[in-house]
Amino acid sequence: MCRFMVYKGKDEILLSELILNPTHSILTQSFDSRLRLDTRRPHNGDGFGIGYYTLPSLGPEPCVFTSTIPAWNCINLSRIASKTKSSLIFAHVRATTEGNLSDQNCHPFSYKRLMFMHNGGIGSFKRIKMKLAMSLNERWFTLVQGSTDSEWAFALLLDCLDKAGHDPDTDAGIGQSVLRRGILKTIERINALIKEAVGRDVVGEEDSRSLLNFAVTDGESVVCSRYVSSRTDEAASLFWSSGTSWKESSASTKPSAEPGQKDYVMERRDKGSDIVLVASEPLTFERDNWVTVPTNSTLTIHKQTVMIHPIIDDFYSPNPAHTRSAGFAQAKGQTITGPDKVVLQERVNGEGSGNGSPDPRSKEVIREAISRLTVG
Amino acid sequence: MCPFSNSITSHEILSGVGGAPNPELLQHDGAMDSSRQQRAVPDHGRTPSLVHRMKHDKSILALAVSSQYIFAGTQGGEILAYSLDTYELRRTIEAHRGSVLSLALSQDQSLLFSSATDPIVNVWCTSTFSRLYALWSPYDLGDIFCVAYSAYHKTLYLGAQNTSIQWYDLKQKDVRPQPNPASHPSERKNRFFDSTGPGGVSTPRPQGADVTLRDAVGGQYLEIDRQDVHQFAHYGYVNCMLLGKRILPEAPAEEVLVSGGGDGRIVLWRIDATGGGAISSLFTLEDGREEGESILSLARDGSFLYSGRFDGEVNVWDLETRQLVRSLKAATGDVLTLSLGGGHLFAGGVSGVVQKYNQHYETVSTFKAHEGLILASNFTTRNGKPTFVTGGNDNTIVIWEVPDCEGRGTDAKRSNNDLMVESLNQFVSFKTVSSLPKYRADCRRGASYLRSVFQNFGAATEMLNTSEPYNPIVFAKFRGNPASAASRKKILFYGHYDVIAAENEQAKWKHDPFTLTGEGGYLYGRGISDNKGPIMAAIYAAHELANEQYLGSDILFLIEGEEESGSRGFAQAVKAKKELIGDVDWILLANSYWLDDHVPCLTYGLRGVIHATVQIESKHPDLHSGVDGSALLDEPLKDLVMLLSKLAGSHGKVQIPGFYDPILPLAEDEEKLYSEITTTLLRGNPDLGDAEELAQSLMRRWREASLTIHRFQTSGPDNSTIIPRLAKASLSLRLVPNQEASEVARLLEDFLQSEFFQLGSKNSLKVTIDHQAEPWLGDFTSPIFQTLESAIMSVWGPTLGRRRNSVHAVKHNLDYFTPNPNSGSDDRPSPTTSNALANGSGEPDEQKFVAQKPLYIREGGSIPSIRFLEKEFDAPAAHLPCGQASDSAHLDNERLRLVNLYNSKKIFKKVFSELPLR
Incomplete structure (x- = not known):
């Protein structure tokens, strides 16, 4: 499972301020992601991508830069990031769940x-892929280049917009x-x-639950979802932060773990949201700066205003105290599928899907881990 | 700045005092450049006038005003409590770890609620400033943008970043189980923040995260119940809330919660009293727009609700019909704050502009209030005075007076303190600079304004002319109660309305020097401390006593206009009008400063002064040193240097024979005064060094004579080949009792002449005495000083502890205090200058000490008239310093603390009424 990050600001920001410098930047998350349980393979090293909008004079389309090498090894990323500014940025580091390593899949x-x-x-996904593909208009079917479920989800979103009368070709x-309606329809x-x-x-050999943390933008507004098709499980992590400036912490005097990394804080000089950040994992360890996006909801950034809407369907619970198990999302984080990969059965098995007879020790480990995690 | 200042008439002057204030004259928000443009449009006093400005070092995000305090929430997590009386910072409460976003007072003003970007709501006691409760949610709710408190339900509501409204019923605080300490937001285990990285080590908390805040400690811990939450109260941040009755036309007694959110909706909530304050949506105000047009601010007036939005949009909603009645377009940019009061609606926002509407939603005025965003505002009416307060991200809080408020007719009483500041406001606006001829007309206007103040208060006045072209003296007389006519004593108050020049060409003044500007508890303006403020305090003291029928003596005022220029013409004019002035029993003046900023003082001695010019002239014209320079030529400048070198020996010892002879030895009781001074000063400022040294340095300046050579002047072009034809030097001698100025002047002249004669020069010497003033020494054991002492003690109180200062107190350079390291074997006291004493004050200092009495001090400076008046009227004089050492008299940014002004008035009042009883 991957990590992503969205920046939407009133002003432009240097990409490196988000992607490279913060203590837990998206680059750090590519080799040190915290909200996955897998200590053996905690890497999001199967490529990465950044996309950002440029000056309007260069056209309304975003500039997208992807690579299949791990983000931490890409010297071009740090070169570009420290010399590029934008007010709307997407960044993504990938750990494949579906589809192999290729530029088209980033x-x-x-x-x-x-x-x-x-x-x-x-x-x-394998059981619905064909039906999904067949449900699309031809122009969206032919658009898909790679082999990921995510790209098919994008095609599906475009199809939904198209069918609702909003041509994605529009300038x-x-x-x-x-x-937002497009995202809801896609889900x-x-x-x-x-x-x-x-x-x-x-329940069978393949899990039918989906983890659908999407982020989509038309270059002006951003809609993100945090969603799981389950009433009892929690969705994959998603946090956001808003404030008036994203600043290097002045209190930071200690040498940071990684060279070149700095402690950042989200400052609030007034009540506005001049800067909004959405990320799978917080970019800093400032507790008061980051808020959890509620499970099964969408987060919309519109004119620097943040809105949150619940996704009300079979999997929604109106009870504020409704607790969900974090086990599934975490287990998904270490599930690796694909022709060349082996599912790490012994630690996943049983949790969530409830079948099999896992050995009691590992079940205990996971149960403890989960109970520890649900407090917050 | 005063639009009428070029053509002021007595009518206009009069209208500014007492009765209906002339609004144009009251304008003194000159600190803002843009307000000048504003002024161009005559608005007939509808623009609120800036009363006071308080500066902080961080953005002001929230305001709440009680009957005593202005509470301001800052970006640094502090709550500042300013006195509403004196605008002094009373307390800095370290309340939160992040920006304070909202403040709310309970109806009875006993509780203050604060919310911030940290997930804690703190509840404070408004009298002790201690924390009563700390309240948190079991959920991750982000910033808490707003709090509201229902006194009726005793329930606290908060609106948060995570779109929820949550509540806590304070009635249940002792019934519910105590929260588990581990549930405190900073103790909670978080699956991200407490996770371990590679190698199994968790990332340490960022620095500053564990800092304990001084004041956010103690009190009862409360946790919101997991069910006392309304998720998705808005589909956006809950930006603002208000709570009140008479919102529902069908149920006016019902208390209703109103919230505005980032989704652009306003929701009215029913409060379920039996359900622990739970809320359920009553209805939503919507205008059919796409979501996301945030409601940024709310205000309510009866059944009308106002909401502020982006780009200056202000909506007016009728709660009876639940319809949008109007949309106003304000020049404020995003409307971040709305306030209602006095029949006006005030909108403030991103542009720093406040737009003021009347009840017909017509713009009454638009004025620039802040250099940055206006983030908070509040309206309050206190003692009949409508006051509007704004706070912004330019780190300031500004107090505005709103002159045209509803219900503020003739019955509205304005306090004498306010009127006094208003009078001062005009008094300072006259550029009464006596030293520059171009301000002669301004001096006249200032004098006639002053006279009008006396006249308004029923004093008999007369303008005493001095010999042309000098400024006139204002004479006024408040008559005591007729009942005591026979035995009535007479107190003469002496002051001066002229001021030192303040051209402000280098813009070193923070504000226009002739526009009285209130800032941080101080009034700034040229002459405010020297001497216009003290004069006005004395006038108002006499006026109040007369009004209250307690004036048992006659109070005479002699306010001259040439003090800063050596009291030119004063003595002659007073002598000429002695009949009119009559007998005097005591003389009082208030024209000096405390030794530091904390302990009141009484001045019993001043040095005298002689200013002299020594000029040496040759018969030759200016010559070239290469052509004419030779040992044969007596050069005037060389002569002058040789001559002056005879005047003073090493260590400044004056060599004029007999110069030191009349000086009084140090008496025992006098020595005691010095030890009182040093003990008090050193307790406050241990850095001042050794007590003995300090006393020595004070004595050197107060009770010892000195000589200074100020400057040389030469004729001819300013280059290094000229032998000037003429050279002159200005020098001054400071005299102490019992040196007679005329006698010393004679000694000086004789000495110079005889020394010059010994030079055997062909040049000629001319010594001119430009100015002389007698030293003055009062009897500090006399009744007038006794009366002043007891008045000071009763007004300032026996405990003159240093208050804990704000954290951001300006750090002064303390280098002054460190004794000169090079002094080595030199046992002379290092010069502790007056600067050092002034700068040493104002440092944060937690310790308190008690000074039982005012300090008796002398001054190194001179006031020529005091000794003259003593001699002329054969009456003892006393000198009450009103200002603090840091007042910067004669310097840039002259100021006077409001408390000092108010208390000086009280002291004068006491002295005026008690002295005659002695």
């Missing part, structure tokens, strides 16, 4: 002025509410396809 994906990325996975922005269609494919006998 997020973010873009079409005209739209940009999209995904953290998570579509449940039972104008699509608008926050249309984008709804994925859920419907899975339901149709797996029927009632949900």
Whole structure:
């Protein structure tokens, strides 16, 4: 499972201030991601991508730069990041869940002025892939270049927008509410396809639950989702932070763990949200700066205003104290699929899907871990 | 700055005092450049006038005003408590770890609620400033943008970044189980922040995260119940809330919560009293727009609700019909704050501009209030005075007076302190600079304004002319109660309305020197401390006593206009009008400063002064040193240098024979005064060094004579080949009792003449005495000093502890205090200059000490008239310093602390009424 990050600011920011410098920057997250349980393979090293909008004079489309080498090894990334400014930035580091290592499979994906990325996975993807593909208009079907579930989700989103009468080809922005409805419709269609494919006998050798943390933008508004198609599980992590300036912490005097890294803080000189950051994991360890996006909701950034809407469907709970198990999302983090990869059975097995007979010790380990994690 | 200052008439002057204030004259918000443009449009007093400005070092995000205090929440997590009386910072409460976003007072003003970017809501006691409760949510809610408190339900509501409204019923605080300490937000284990990185080590908390805040300690810990939450109260941040009755037309008694959110909706919530204060949505005010047009601010007036939005949009909602009635377009940019009061609606926002509307939603005025964003505002009416307060990200809080408020008719009483500041405001606006001829007309206007103040208070006045072209003296007489006519004593108050020049060409003044500007508890302006403020305090003291029928003596005022220029013409004019002035029993003046900023003083001695010019002239014209320079030529400058070198020996010892002879030895009781001074000063400022040295340095300046050579002047062009034809030097001698100025002047002249004669020069010497003033020594055991002492003690109180200062107190350079390291074997006291004493004050210092009495001090400076008046009227004089050492009299940014002004008035009042009883 991947990590992503979105920056939407009133002003432009140097990419390195987000991607390279913070203590827990997206680059750091590519080799030190904290909200995954896998201590053996904690890496998001299967490529990365950044996408950002440039001066309007260069056209409305974002500039997207992807690579299949691990982000921490890409010297071009730090070269570009320290000399590029933008007020709307997507960044993504990848650990493959579906699709192999190739440039086409790296997020973010873009079409005209739209940009999209995904953290998570579509449940039972192999069983719905064909139906999903067939449900698309031809122009979106043919758009898909790679082999990831995420790219198909993007195509599905474009199809949803198109079918709702909002042509993604348009030069104008699509608008926050249309984008949000598009995301909701995409989730709804994925859920419907899975339901149709797996029927009632949900649990099998392949999990039918989806983790759908999407981020989409038309270059003006941003809509992110944090979603899991389950009532009992928590979605993959997503945090946001807003304030008036993103500054190097003045209190920071201690040498940081990584050379060149600095402690950043989100300052609040007034009540505005001149800067909004959304990220799979906080970029800093300033507790008061980061807020958890509620499970099964969308976060919209529109004119530097943040809105949060619940995604109300079968998997929504109105009870504020409703607790979900973090086990599934974490387990997904260490599930590695693909022709050349082996599923790490012994630690995943049983949690969430509930089948098999895991050895009691590992079950205990996971149970403890989960109980520790659910407090916050 | 005063629009009428070029053509002021007595009518206009009069209208500014007492009765209906002339609004144009009251303008004194000259600190802002843009306000000048504003002034161009005559608005007939509808623009609120800037009363006071308080500067901080961080953005001001929230304001709450009680009957006593202005509470301001800052970006640094502090809550500042300013006195509403004197605008002094009373307390800096270290309240939160991040920006304070919201402050709310309970209805009875006993509780203050604060919320911030840290996830804690603190509840403070407004009298002790201690924390009563610390409250948190079990959820991750982000910034808490707003708090509201229902006194009726005793329930606290908070609106947060995570779109929720949460509540806590304080009635339940002792019934509910105590929260587990581990549930405190900073103790909670977080799956990210407490996670371990590669190698199994968790990232240490960033620096500053574990800092304990001085004041955010103690009190009861409360945790919101997991069910006392309304998720998605808005589909955006809950930006603002208000709570009140008479919101629902059908149920006016019901208390309703109103919230505005980032989704652009306003929601009215029903409070379920039986359900622990739970809320349920009553209805939503919407205008059919796309979501996301944030509601940034809310205000309510009866059944009308006002909401502020982006780009200056102010909506007016009718709560009866639940409709949007109007949308106003303000020049404020995003409307970040709305306040209602006195029949006006005030909108403030990003542009730093406040737009003021009347009840017909017409713009009454638009004025620039802050250099940055206006983030908070509040309206309050205190003692009948409508006051508007704004705070912004330019780190300032500004107090505005709103003159045209509803219900502020003739019955609205304004305190004498306010009127006094208003009078001063005009008094300072006259450029009464006596030293520059171009201000002669201004001096006249200032004098006639002053006279009008006396006249308004019923004093008999007369303008005493001095010989042309010098400024006139204002004479005024407040008559005591007729009942005591026979035995009435007479107190003469002497002061001066002229000031030192303040051209401000280098813009070293923070504000226009002739526009009285209130800032941080001080009034700034040329002459405010020297001597206009003290004069006004004395006038108002006499006026108040007369009004209250307690004036048992006659109070005479002699306010001259040439003090800063050596009291030219004063003595002659007073002598000529002695009939009119009559007998005098005591003389009082208030024209000096405390030794530091904390302990009141009484001045019983001043040095005298002689200013002299020594000129040596040759018969030759200016010559070239290469052509004419030779041992044969007596050069005037060479002569002058040789001559002056005879005047003083090593260590400044004056060599004029007999110069030191009349000087009084140090008496025992006098020595005691010095030890009182040094003990008090050193307790406050241990850095001042050795007590003995300090006393020595004070004595050198106060009770010892000195000689200074100020400058040389030569004729001819300013280059290094000229032998000047003429050379002159200015020098001055400071005299102490019992040196007679005229006698010393004679000694000086004789000495110079005889020394010059010995030079055998062909040149001629001319010694001119430009100015002389007698030294003065009062009897500090006399009744007038006794009366002053007891008045000071009762007004300033026996405990003159240093208050804990704000954290951001300006750090002064303390180098002055360190004794000169090179002094080595030199046992002379290192010069502790007056600067050092002034700079030493104001440092944060937690310790308190008690000074039982005012300090009796002398001064090194001179006031020529005091000894003259004593002699002329054969009455003892006393000198009450009103200002603090840091007042910067004669310097840039002259100021006077408001408390000093108010208390000086009280002291004068006491002295005026008690002295005659002695």
